[in-house]
Structures are given as C-alpha cells and as structure tokens.
Amino acid sequence: MMYKAIRDKEVVELKNAxxxxxxxxxxxxxxxxxxxxxxxxxxxxxxxxxxxVCRITENLGYDCGIFIKDLESGEVVETGYAFLEFGSIDSLLDELPEITE
Structure with missing residues (x-):
C-alpha cells in the first residue's frame, strides 16, 4: 500500500512537471x-x-504515455507507469531539465 501511495505521488509530480x-x-x-x-x-x-526513455507525454497513464526503447532489440514501445520498476518515476523527474520561468 505504501508503494502505491509513493508511486501515485510521483506520477502527479511528473504530470505537473x-x-x-x-x-x-x-x-x-x-x-x-x-x-x-x-x-x-x-x-x-x-x-x-x-x-x-525516448519520450514522456501528457497522456501519461497506467499503461500509456511513456515511450521506451529496448536496448537489445531497438524496438520502441509505449508503456505506462505501472510497468516501471519502483523508483523509475523519481529518476525520470531528476532527468527532466529545469525550466526557468
């Protein structure tokens, strides 16, 4: 249950970013x-x-919005946050460039 709460918070942060x-x-x-x-x-x-990770879109959802490339086959597929290893969303947040307003 704690994992889901953390993941949900990170998803909101990523959507806001x-x-x-x-x-x-x-x-x-x-x-x-x-x-x-x-x-x-x-x-x-x-x-x-x-x-x-090639792209993250506003369509970010349970099973969509994240385009990833398999390092072995080179195939790009669309997936969602539910299929990422725990901690991946947080690392993606760190990888987004800072936007100065």
Whole structure:
C-alpha cells in the first residue's frame, strides 16, 4: 500500500512537471540529450529488461504515455507507469531539465 501511495505521488509530480514543456511532453531525441535508462516490464513482455526513455507525454497513464526503447532489440514501445520498476518515476523527474520561468 505504501508503494502505491509513493508511486501515485510521483506520477502527479511528473504530470505537473510535463505541464512546463511545449505540448506537455518531453522528448529526449528532439532535445539532443542522452536518454535516461530505466528497468521496466512493459505489457506484452515476458520479462523485465533495461530500456531507454525516448519520450514522456501528457497522456501519461497506467499503461500509456511513456515511450521506451529496448536496448537489445531497438524496438520502441509505449508503456505506462505501472510497468516501471519502483523508483523509475523519481529518476525520470531528476532527468527532466529545469525550466526557468
């Protein structure tokens, strides 16, 4: 139960952070920045693996809004926060650039 509460708080923080970017999303490729790495087990996957995060969109949800690239196959798939390893959302928050207003 504590895990879910922490995750839910982090999801709200990530959604709020995305509001500061154009189109309410952040794309590491468009900004020529190194992609953050996470551990995930996206739906339709049989195992947990390492991925690079390509983009996070305002459509962020349980099973959508996060585009990740499999480091082995190179395939990009869409997933959501429910399929990320605990702590990944917090690390993504750290990887977003600071916006000065």
């Amino acid at each position: 995305l509001q500061k970017f154009p189109n309410y999303q952040y794309d590491w490729d468009e900004n020529d920045e190194p992609r953050p790495r996470i551990v995930a087990s996206p739906k339709h996957s049989d195992y947990t693996s390492d991925y690079e």
